[in-house]
Amino acid sequence: MIRIANGQGFWGDWLEAPVRLIEQGPIDYLILDYLAEVTMSILQKQKAADPKLGYARDFPPLMARIAKLQKERNVKVIANAGGVNPVACAEEVRRVAPALKVAIVLGDDVFGRIDDFLGDGLAMRNMDTGAPLITIRDRILSANAYIGAFPLAEALATGADVVIAGRCTDTALALAPMIHRYGWKPDDWNLLAAGTIAGHIVECGAQCTGGNCQVDWQSIPDLANVGYPIIEAEPDGVFSITKHPGTGGRVTVDTIKEQLLYELGDPKNYITPDCTADFTTIHLVDAGPDRVRVTGIQGGPRTESLKLSISYSYGWKAIGTLVYTAPQALEKARAADQIVRRRLLQLGLAFDEIYTEFFGVNACHGPVAVPVDDPPEIQLRIGVRGQEKKPIDRFTRELIPLVLNGPPTATGFGEGRPPVREVVAFWPALIPRDRIQTTVEVVE
Amino acid sequence: MRVPLSRLAHARSGDKGDTANVGIIAFDEKDYPLLAREVTADRVKEHFGELVKGKVERYELPNLGALNFLLHEALGGGGTLSLRVDAQGKTLSAALLRMEIEA
Numbered sequence: 001m002i003r004i005a006n007g008q009g010f011w012g013d014w015l016e017a018p019v020r021l022i023e024q025g026p027i028d029y030l031i032l033d034y035l036a037e038v039t040m041s042i043l044q045k046q047k048a049a050d051p052k053l054g055y056a057r058d059f060p061p062l063m064a065r066i067a068k069l070q071k072e073r074n075v076k077v078i079a080n081a082g083g084v085n086p087v088a089c090a091e092e093v094r095r096v097a098p099a100l101k102v103a104i105v106l107g108d109d110v111f112g113r114i115d116d117f118l119g120d121g122l123a124m125r126n127m128d129t130g131a132p133l134i135t136i137r138d139r140i141l142s143a144n145a146y147i148g149a150f151p152l153a154e155a156l157a158t159g160a161d162v163v164i165a166g167r168c169t170d171t172a173l174a175l176a177p178m179i180h181r182y183g184w185k186p187d188d189w190n191l192l193a194a195g196t197i198a199g200h201i202v203e204c205g206a207q208c209t210g211g212n213c214q215v216d217w218q219s220i221p222d223l224a225n226v227g228y229p230i231i232e233a234e235p236d237g238v239f240s241i242t243k244h245p246g247t248g249g250r251v252t253v254d255t256i257k258e259q260l261l262y263e264l265g266d267p268k269n270y271i272t273p274d275c276t277a278d279f280t281t282i283h284l285v286d287a288g289p290d291r292v293r294v295t296g297i298q299g300g301p302r303t304e305s306l307k308l309s310i311s312y313s314y315g316w317k318a319i320g321t322l323v324y325t326a327p328q329a330l331e332k333a334r335a336a337d338q339i340v341r342r343r344l345l346q347l348g349l350a351f352d353e354i355y356t357e358f359f360g361v362n363a364c365h366g367p368v369a370v371p372v373d374d375p376p377e378i379q380l381r382i383g384v385r386g387q388e389k390k391p392i393d394r395f396t397r398e399l400i401p402l403v404l405n406g407p408p409t410a411t412g413f414g415e416g417r418p419p420v421r422e423v424v425a426f427w428p429a430l431i432p433r434d435r436i437q438t439t440v441e442v443v444e
Numbered sequence: 445m446r447v448p449l450s451r452l453a454h455a456r457s458g459d460k461g462d463t464a465n466v467g468i469i470a471f472d473e474k475d476y477p478l479l480a481r482e483v484t485a486d487r488v489k490e491h492f493g494e495l496v497k498g499k500v501e502r503y504e505l506p507n508l509g510a511l512n513f514l515l516h517e518a519l520g521g522g523g524t525l526s527l528r529v530d531a532q533g534k535t536l537s538a539a540l541l542r543m544e545i546e547a
Contacts, residue, residue, distance in 0.1 A: 260508060279505060314524075317527065423524050
């Protein structure tokens with residue numbers, strides 16, 4: 001049995017989690033997921049400004065913090081912290097933690113190959129809209145292929161203490177050590193599906209150990225010290241999910257079911273670079289305190305395509321807010337919204353969208369929200385989005401004047417006018433698998 | 445007798461672009477057939493009204509006592525484009541549990 005712990009569900013997750021995982025009990029592998037779809041574009045910009053950047057900058061300090069214990073306990077770290085610059089990430093880890101042997105996985109970054117692909121007749125159509133990539137060619141900010149677990153397993157085989165990848169799938173981080181240790185083959189579909197589903201369960205960190213859990217949430221113990229998830233994986237594809245004894249949170253069939261359903265599409269056809277996994281074959285059993293055993297998982301062949309994660313510059317947006325109080329808080333906020341819209345119209349400003357929410361009434365649940373009668377306070381929240389920056393900037397000056405020249409009792413303007421933010425959009429597309437070749441390098 | 449879904453099920457929601465997914469899970473797996481009968485794609489679409497501009501698809505996971513719904517065009521453009529507070533549909537799970545069903 002091997003123990004694979006996930007200490008980071010996204011870049012910005014709890015900094016203490018990975019440290020506690022390594023300090024508070026036995027683990028063999030520590031996996032860390034840093035990349036969201038839009039993160040790649042931010043990293044690509046950082047790299048353009050400074051060729052030494054473009055990776056998850058929280059990662060090297062973490063390695064410095066845990067290096068000693070990691071060596072003592074022979075824990076291997078697998079992280080997609082490399083972003084668009086795994087080489088620079090590895091060099092920084094080596095600089096701050098020289099005792100660690102580092103391997104990197106390269107080949108996912110296709111930012112420089114897009115024109116070659118287009119020239120070869122690959123349309124890379126948007127999987128949601130069907131539009132060909134050529135329509136946004138000059139606005140592309142980053143382009144990466146999602147790679148699977150086998151290149152990561154190859155990197156583990158070098159004996160590295162730390163494996164750094166770029167855009168691998170979240171589930172590959174968990175599956176890779178199983179492939180490495182148990183010698184699973186590229187067509188062991190049921191085993192690969194089991195490891196993939198184990199990865200799906202832990203990929204959001206504490207969201208399977210009591211975080212964001214709706215079942216009897218008030219009784220979930222000590223979320224302040226919540227334990228992050230650990231997979232206990234066996235060679236035959238059976239695994240358990242647990243957490244270190246004495247940590248907060250809860251692992252039950254209910255907490256695992258909730259996470260299994262998270263961001264799920266067609267449950268019979270969960271596609272990764274490694275296999276397709278069938279979520280309707282999962283069998284869960286409570287196997288003791290904070291322990292769930294998972295059996296029965298079946299899978300099928302991998303697809304002939306890999307998914308590309310492309311980001312491009314879409315335009316600009318800004319969201320402004322004001323607070324109105326009772327009596328008639330909602331009526332005041334509605335009136336203010338109408339005034340803003342009329343003023344924008346009179347200025348002749350065009351937007352792709354103007355969207356208003358009344359926070360405290362219906363912002364999150366819209367027409368499904370519980371009706372409220374004259375709430376004590378409401379936040380008016382108006383957002384605009386468009387291709388040109390100038391109208392968005394002008395909009396940001398239209399809210400604060402309402403404090404003096406609109407409906408009564410407006411406040412909450414202390415932050416000043418809202419920032420104008422660049423909108424980087426995501427373009428999902430497919431590419432034939434044989435166009436992506438990965439390599440592994442050891443950084444000495 | 446009409447009861448809110450929250451009596452019989454818990455839920456989790458997330459996003460994939462402009463599509464939200466809401467998974468509902470029976471507290472007691474013997475209530476799964478009831479959920480499967482009552483909580484249809486059409487009823488979910490009707491429940492969310494103008495919040496869901498596109499179609500609603502339903503997938504069944506009887507092994508988990510669960511149903512998974514995909515709510516298309518439900519997140520104001522999704523991802524970074526959305527101007528909503530809940531751009532990732534994180535709270536739509538709780539919103540679906542307010543639906544009343546015949547139990």
